[in-house]
Amino acid sequence: MxxxxxxxxxxxxxxxxxxxxxxxxxxxxxxxxxxxxxxxxxxxxxxxxxxxxxxxxxxxxxxxxxxxxxxxxxxxxxxxxxxxxxxxxxxxxxxxxxxxxxxxxxxxxxxxxxxxxxDRALPFPGWDLPGVFTAGAAQALAKGQGVAVGDRVVVGGTGPFLLPVASSLVGVGARVVEVAEANAAVTGWLSRPTGAMAGWSKAGELARYAGVLARHGVPYRSRTAVLAAHGAESVESVTVARLDRDWSPVPGTERRVEADAVAVGFGFxxxxxxxxxxxxxxxxxxxxxxxxxxxxxxxxxxxxxxxxxxxxxxxxxxxxxxxxxxxxxxxxxxxxxxxxxxxxxxxxxxxxxxAAAYPVRSGWQDWLRDDTVVCRCEEVAKRALYRAVDERDVGAAGPLKLVSGAGLGLCQGRICGRNAAELAGLDDPAAFAKRPIAVPLRLSELAxxxxxxxxxxxxxxxxxxxxxx
Amino acid sequence: MRVTWDGREVEARPGQTVAGVLIANGVRSWRTTRAEGRPRGLFCGIGVCFDCLVRVNGVPDVRACQRLVADGDDIRPQRGAELPS
Amino acid sequence: MGRIESADVVVVGAGIIGAACAEALSAAGLRVLVLDRGAPAAATTASGEGNVLVSDKGPGPELDLAVASRRRWPDLIDSLREELGDELARVEWEPKGGLMVATEPEAVGPLAALTRAQRAAGIEAVDLDAAAARDMEPHLTERVEAAAHYPEDAQLQPVLAAMALLAAVRARGGEVRGGVEAHGVVYDPGGAVCGVRVDGDAIPCGAVVNACGPWAGHLSVAAGAPVEVLPRRGMVLVTAPLPPVVRRKVYAADYVAAVASGAVDLQVSPVVESTATGTVLIGSSRRRVGFDDALEVEVLQRLARSAIALFPVLSGVPVMRAYGGFRPYTPDHLPVIGEDPRTPGLWHATGHEGAGIGLAPATGRLLADLMCGREPELDAMPFRVDRPAVIVGSAVER
The missing domain is CATH 3.50.50.60 (FAD/NAD(P)-binding domain)
Structure with missing residues (x-):
């Protein structure tokens, strides 16, 4: 046609x-x-x-x-x-x-x-508690619905997108307790853009967001990440720590921060x-x-x-x-x-x-405990993925899903797929991405x-x- | 616009999503997981994670972040896997 | 563990059939190397529902194979558990039973005739009226005319099953190598198999088992001994996880006819069952479209309609996935199990169409018995390679 x-x-x-x-x-x-x-x-x-x-x-x-x-x-x-x-x-x-x-x-x-x-979300202990959101969720709720995801929010992850998210949260009345950037600070090249970043049209926009955060006294910390969220029924506090170059936590730098919400985004x-x-x-x-x-x-x-x-x-x-x-x-x-x-x-x-400035480094795998949920839908822990590989020599996404259960739930691996593939040592980032039914529909609709x-x-x-x- | 959450009337405005209404009313969790009964609520906010499932007018497995409220909606928590009524 | 330089037998294909053959051969004391061009259990085996059925076949050699296999599975799982431990032998074995349902008055007679014949062949098949059928499956449509209950039908998780079998092969000193494609077979001057050709290399061996499933035709051509095995595509719908709604494997009485048909055109016959994770699987379709794996919405629509007709309660549940797979199809609907008379040392174990999971253990045992010169438990003649429907000409010039 x-x-x-x-x-x-x-x-x-x-x-x-x-x-x-x-x-x-x-x-x-x-x-x-x-x-x-x-x-x-x-x-x-x-x-x-x-x-x-x-x-x-x-x-x-x-x-x-x-x-x-x-x-x-x-x-x-x-x-x-x-x-x-x-x-x-x-x-x-x-x-x-x-x-x-x-x-x-x-x-x-x-x-x-x-x-x-x-948003790509990386798993960490407690990331399945209510009160942990993706940065995109915090943004969508603030801009689209005029609500803040919490009163005291920690924003974490990597990349310039964290700045507009934190700024939107401030705009809807949340207190952003801190912004934790796992890589080097965005503000570094923002104040003096050089190299490939020079002349980037978004630099001005980002500088404005950074200004908003500075005015509201929001600390912005580089090489820092949220390593755990704590709470009974929802988030009550988080553990934040410094990271080394590979994103492994630096021992002794852990801090407990009171917060009722976390918004995380590690790229897209x-x-x-x-x-x-x-x-x-x-x-x-x-x-x-x-x-x-x-x-x-x-x-x-x-x-x-x-x-x-x-x-x-x-x-x-x-x-x-x-x-x-x-x-x-x-x-x-x-x-x-x-x-x-x-x-x-x-x-x-x-x-x-x-992409070169804000990669995801493999040290995130150290944030997980054996029992940390990787697949949120089916509540599959890291342990199950490791066992699939170590004990059964699983070498492809299909068998990995069927053996561990990861990616079999309603989101069909949209959230866990890349993380599960990395944990299992599969090198295809799109290993879980084939979903011929692109979004669920009711059986009667299909009929x-x-x-x-x-x-x-x-x-x-x-x-x-x-x-x- | 009037909708009910778990049988109780709550305020809602046109253009709000179910998640928007619930969070604005201080509700952070409205689903429990099937396997372990853990509480869940909004996570990705843009329709990809299927964590914010809720029951609307008797139909379970509705993404609260995607669903716009309509006057008279009967919104209820979803416990594990449920069948439509 | 060091890599095997040579093997008694190289099994090509690490799906359920290859895994079962390798397990049986290694149990007989042979040194087995299993090759797969992809990852083990990642193709047809990963697309199956895990059926271990005796209900979907009329009397004949395939039913005999199915009965032997159904009896073998629980024993095999027990022995794997002893050998490997609980976790590695976990295959989600579920002897849940099957229910075949006639929803049209004209299907009642043929269903009764089928169960009568099956009973005569030693199958437990219980005729039920509509009320009894709905007692067994409370969500079943009210339009049931009659049904048959097959207590012996069972289900397991095919990927776990294949991996358990392969783990046993490894435990016995064999090896499983993924990502290695067998490009052909090497013959000695006398014309007998002496190796298998892989990338730029040959692995010496005494025998090769072609267990490539729908791709068995390709290897048979590369080996110079073509057999007629074709892909027949199937699609399955997967619902969101649900509370328990379907207890058994439930299918329509026209399923047996669809399985037995050789039609190229689309055949859809409803098969509905739940899995350990709460999802409901909706099959089954058959269409001979080569190796085309494109989504066909028409097929999905027909699957959805036929499932709602059996279980109206499913109408409002979300469908979250559709997947397809290729079944290895032979023109006379019988598996091919045995040595190729044209090429001594080349064996075929394929052509199980949609029943490979159920037929695997008896297939493996039959092949091992034949290879080791033991008296087989079953008559191997119906599955021999040189039957007109399967053998394609004589061996080509090498």
């Missing part, structure tokens, strides 16, 4: 929809949230209006949905199927996880996947389900793309955090490139988007520098007859109809 289908309404998906629409192509923009923006431009869910921050692609104005973009909100894309000449995206639309949702199927010859990423994990269902090739755990954001599969493009963690600006630039390429595939007249492509190149340089839809019409779609503006 001659329209571009974009999955994901964050910076990458919005830019892709806008770019394709600007070439006169019909676009369907599918997003799980009620409002566009994704995790980055997290909108205030309580406000009746759309208040999107200016998109990076067009810093001079707010993003409004172009006329030829059909935005489908509250839409869970649960499967992608290859069909002759294209792909079919199966979607449930309506209240989250409700059996009353309506099924829709979108066929397309040009599919743009912009499904984003979620891409949401690969739909890309893997479409059989896109991965490289180092991310979707491999060419200069036009094309994946290894004809007619499937990927943009944003799926292709590498690089933040909203890079995501929007990749989205624009993908949107133009998708429109071109449908026959629109499109010139190479040179400016967006150069923004992509610059963005990737920063992304590489960021429903799908609403018939015209097949992908390759011939019609190949006719050029682009309107060059």
């Amino acid at each position: 001659s329209r571009v289908v974009v999955v994901g309404g964050g910076p990458a998906g919005m830019a892709a929809a806008e770019a394709a629409a600007s070439r006169g192509v019909e676009v369907v923009l599918i997003d799980a949230a009620p409002k566009l923006g994704g995790q980055y431009h997290r909108q205030d869910g309580l406000s009746s209006e759309d208040r999107l921050a200016p998109s990076a692609a067009h810093a001079d104005r707010r993003w409004t949905s172009p006329e030829n973009v059909e935005h489908v909100p509250d839409a869970s894309a649960w499967a992608v199927e290859a069909v002759d000449g294209g792909h079919r995206v199966h979607v449930r639309v309506g209240l989250a996880d409700d059996p009353s949702r309506e099924g829709r199927v979108f066929a397309t010859r040009a599919l743009v996947l912009a499904t984003g990423a979620y 994990t891409p949401q690969l389900e739909l890309a893997l269902a479409a059989r896109c090739r991965l490289e180092d755990g991310f979707v491999a793309v060419d200069a036009a954001q094309g994946t290894s599969v004809d007619g499937v493009f990927a943009a944003g955090e799926l292709t590498g963690i690089g933040g909203a600006d890079l995501a929007a630039a990749e989205g624009a490139v993908a949107g133009f390429a998708a429109a071109k595939r449908l026959g629109a007249v499109v010139e190479a988007p040179l400016r967006a492509m150069s923004r992509v190149r610059a963005g990737r340089r920063f992304a590489r520098a960021l 429903e007859e799908s609403r018939a839809e015209a097949p992908v019409d390759a011939e019609a779609a190949a006719r050029p109809f682009g309107i060059d503006r």
Whole structure:
């Protein structure tokens, strides 16, 4: 069918929809949230209006949905199927996880996947207590719902994202007790950006967050991590300690800190389900793309955090490139988007520098005790993973799951997969990522007859109809 | 907007998620795990961890962080694995 | 433990069948090396539901093999427990029984005929009316016409089972090597097997067992002795963990017909059962699509509908996963177990389609008996390699 289908309404998906629409192509923009923006431009869910921050692609104005973009909100894309000449995206639309949702199927010859990423959380003793959140949860709740995850919050993890999270928490009235950065301080290069960080457009934004924290007297400590959370029914205090270069705790540096909440984030994990269902090739755990954001599969493009963690600006630039390429595939007249492509190149340089500055070091494995839960859903402890490897010589993700139980619960290894794979010595970061049903649906929803839809019409779609503006 | 939490009426506003309502009302945990009966609540906040499961209008396994409240919702804790009623 | 430089037998394929053959051969005192191009128990075995069934077959050689195997499993698990300890021998063995359900009046007669024939063959098959069936499975649909209860049907966890068998092989001085692909077989000037070819190397051995499951055809071609084993794809749906709703393995009476069919087209017949972790597995589909592993929404839809028809209570539960696997299919639906007459020293143990978990121990024992010149417990003739449905021409020129 001659329209571009974009999955994901964050910076990458919005830019892709806008770019394709600007070439006169019909676009369907599918997003799980009620409002566009994704995790980055997290909108205030309580406000009746759309208040999107200016998109990076067009810093001079707010993003409004172009006329030829059909935005489908509250839409869970649960499967992608290859069909002759294209792909079919199966979607449930309506209240989250409700059996009353309506099924829709979108066929397309040009599919743009912009499904984003979620926080990586590393396990530590007590991390399954209520009151331990991911940094993304603290951010989503503060920005989207206007609530703080706690009164006294410790923010921990690694990377510049911890700063806006801490700043949002302060904004909704929480006291941020401290920010624990496991690597070197962000503020180091923030005050005097050099090398690859020089000229990074986000530096100013981060400096503002750092300013907010400084004004509120929030201590920011490098080479420090939350090693344990304590409490009976929920978090009452945490243990914080200094780390060495490999992230092993430095003995004697442990401190008990009173807190009722912890927000942790150790970088991000891409949401690969739909890309893997479409059989896109991965490289180092991310979707491999060419200069036009094309994946290894004809007619499937990927943009944003799926292709590498690089933040909203890079995501929007990749989205624009993908949107133009998708429109071109449908026959629109499109010139190479040179400016967006150069923004992509610059963005990737920063992304590489960021990844190098904020790696996850293997010493985190020392934070775990034998009985520390690794898989939260099935409550599988580290011990069970080690035994699977030591006693049964498990060498692949499938058997590891079936022998240890890790990754068999409702989250299907989204949270524990990378951690379990590392603990078991499997070197594929995406070992657990294959989930043909990309998000659970009710059996009755699955049983429903799908609403018939015209097949992908390759011939019609190949006719050029682009309107060059 | 009125919804009930475990049979008790609580204040809610359009656009709030179930998790937003519960946390704003001081509820931090609304589920127990199937194997060990441990308390759980919100964790990832963006729909990927399935830790914040809650029962809404008789249907279990609803992600509280993703579900928007609707007037009259009957929201209840979920204990382990449950069947829809 | 040092790496084995040569072996009496090299078993190619570390799935449940390869593991069972290797276990039986090592129990007979042979030095066994098991190779797998991937990780052990990571392909067909990891996709199975762990069925150990006597109910889904009509009288004939496969049922005989199934009965022998069903009797062998508990003894084998006991002996593994003695040899390896409780943890390594843990296979989640559950003799839960099976329930075959007729939901259409026209299925009642054929079901009764099947159970009659099965009883004559020594299977415990109890005919039930609708009320008795619903007593056994309270959540079963009210549309039950009749049912049959098979107390001998059992389930185990196939990956754990394969790993327990492989652990026994190791404990007896054998070796299991993952990530090593067998590219072919080496023959001596007399035409007998003398080794197996791996990357740039050959491992000397006296015999090779082709236990490559759906990929057994590939190795047989590489070894110059092609056999007809084809992949037949199956998909399984997995629900969220649930409270106990399904006690036994419950399936529709048309399941036996679907299993026995050779159709290329999609066959869907409901099989519903719970697992130790509380999830409910929903099968089964059959389609011959080569090694294409793409998700087919139509298949999932039909599985979902057929499961709801058996257990309406499942309608509102979340489905969190779908997975597919390839069953090794032979055109006459019988496994291939024995030495290839074209190439002395090359043995095949494959073609068990969806029943490999259940049939594994008797297969391993039969193969070991034949290889060691012992009188087999079962008639091996029906499973021989040189039968018209299986053997593809004569040995190709080497």
